[in-house]
Amino acid sequence: MKSIEFIPVCEPFLNGNELKYVTDAVQTGWISSSGKYVKKFEETFAAYCGTQYAVSVCNGTAAVHLALVTLGIQKDDEVIIPNFTMIATALGLCYIGAKPVFIDADPDTWNIDASRIEEKITPKTKAIIPVHIYGNPCDMDKIAAIAHKYNLRIIEDAAESHGALYKGKKAGSISDMGAFSFYANKNLTAGDGGMIVTNSEELYQKCLYYKNLCFPLNAPRNFIHQNIGFNYRMSNLSAAIGLAQVEKADEYREMRIRNFHRYQERLGKIDGISFQKDQDSALNVRWMNGILLDPDIFGRTRDELVYALREKNIDTRLFFTGMHRQPALIDFGCDGASAYPVTENLSKNGFYLPSGSNLKKEQIQYICESIKVLKK
Numbered sequence: 001m002k003s004i005e006f007i008p009v010c011e012p013f014l015n016g017n018e019l020k021y022v023t024d025a026v027q028t029g030w031i032s033s034s035g036k037y038v039k040k041f042e043e044t045f046a047a048y049c050g051t052q053y054a055v056s057v058c059n060g061t062a063a064v065h066l067a068l069v070t071l072g073i074q075k076d077d078e079v080i081i082p083n084f085t086m087i088a089t090a091l092g093l094c095y096i097g098a099k100p101v102f103i104d105a106d107p108d109t110w111n112i113d114a115s116r117i118e119e120k121i122t123p124k125t126k127a128i129i130p131v132h133i134y135g136n137p138c139d140m141d142k143i144a145a146i147a148h149k150y151n152l153r154i155i156e157d158a159a160e161s162h163g164a165l166y167k168g169k170k171a172g173s174i175s176d177m178g179a180f181s182f183y184a185n186k187n188l189t190a191g192d193g194g195m196i197v198t199n200s201e202e203l204y205q206k207c208l209y210y211k212n213l214c215f216p217l218n219a220p221r222n223f224i225h226q227n228i229g230f231n232y233r234m235s236n237l238s239a240a241i242g243l244a245q246v247e248k249a250d251e252y253r254e255m256r257i258r259n260f261h262r263y264q265e266r267l268g269k270i271d272g273i274s275f276q277k278d279q280d281s282a283l284n285v286r287w288m289n290g291i292l293l294d295p296d297i298f299g300r301t302r303d304e305l306v307y308a309l310r311e312k313n314i315d316t317r318l319f320f321t322g323m324h325r326q327p328a329l330i331d332f333g334c335d336g337a338s339a340y341p342v343t344e345n346l347s348k349n350g351f352y353l354p355s356g357s358n359l360k361k362e363q364i365q366y367i368c369e370s371i372k373v374l375k376k
């Protein structure tokens with residue numbers, strides 16, 4: 001097998017009007033959050049998601065936090081989140097003084113196991129944050145039924161799932177609010193950036209208010225502030241990139257999904273390797289192509305395989321470490337003692353392969369051949 005240039009786990013793909021719009025923003029001097037691209041990006045993204053409103057923010061972590069604030073989540077409230085996620089899902093709760101309550105993952109979809117949610121609901125529970133892990137929509141009907149039964153709010157953490165579909169609806173648009181990230185490795189990027197989508201005018205207005213230091217929305221600026229706000233504004237430069245990306249959202253989504261099919265064709269029948277499973281009526285947009293190893297069958301541990309791939313110029317990333325193993329959250333009073341066997345297995349044996357939108361067929365071929373020869 002010929003060796004090949006280093007293959008990063010993900011590179012942004014900026015193939016549309018990015019440069020044109022950013023150049024325009026620079027040339028016209030509109031580089032902070034007041035420029036026209038912010039509004040255009042928000043409108044275009046809302047239309048893409050099928051929601052009435054979208055509010056841009058500076059990153060996905062801020063989007064989750066702002067959504068919690070506007071829904072009125074308060075100190076000592078409890079909010080259900082998946083144990084297998086990126087820590088940003090939990091951080092907004094910590095900022096507020098509310099408590100993240102963990103639910104183990106489903107072994108097939110790797111998403112929150114909706115059948116385990118009810119056992120963690122207490123009188124203090126106020127909301128659920130399902131995360132569409134790696135682009136795979138959660139079982140939203142089941143989650144919505146639980147939320148309805150216990151009068152809970154739902155924020156979808158859709159940071160990884162731009163354009164994913166659940167029963168024909170876009171991820172992020174299915175509940176009270178959806179929070180997105182536009183970090184450089186996401187299916188759509190703005191460099192850094194985030195967005196909240198919602199159909200509620202009230203929540204939309206609150207987002208606008210809190211994200212901009214609680215300046216009054218419809219009154220002259222007298223620099224008197226009634227509430228504690230945040231500076232979560234997105235710059236016009238980021239929005240210029242983001243707009244160009246949304247214009248090509250379907251094309252980029254297809255590229256990510258095509259990567260998955262290429263991996264699956266070549267690795268799907270290898271004993272000891274499994275992929276994330278989709279559920280019926282959902283479109284997984286394959287932000288990252290994760291694989292889960294059974295080391296006894298594959299003949300190598302995950303860490304051995306990752307190291308050997310690195311030697312072959314192939315970059316990978318380990319799966320998330322469960323929230324119950326985060327010192328920051330345990331110190332915060334979260335449950336680190338219960339058993340979360342599915343998360344443990346994912347964290348120990350899972351990693352993702354290069355997954356950028358413009359990954360070439362030959363690169364995927366090389367990656368898969370490299371894995372095949374490493375199987376014992």
Ligand SMILES: Cc1ncc(COP(=O)(O)O)c(C=O)c1O
Nearest residue numbers: 059060061086088089159181183
């Ligand atoms: C599930 C999830 N939520 C939130 C975030 C936070 O997004 P950001 O990095 O834009 O703050 C990420 C980032 O990757 C994420 O994966």
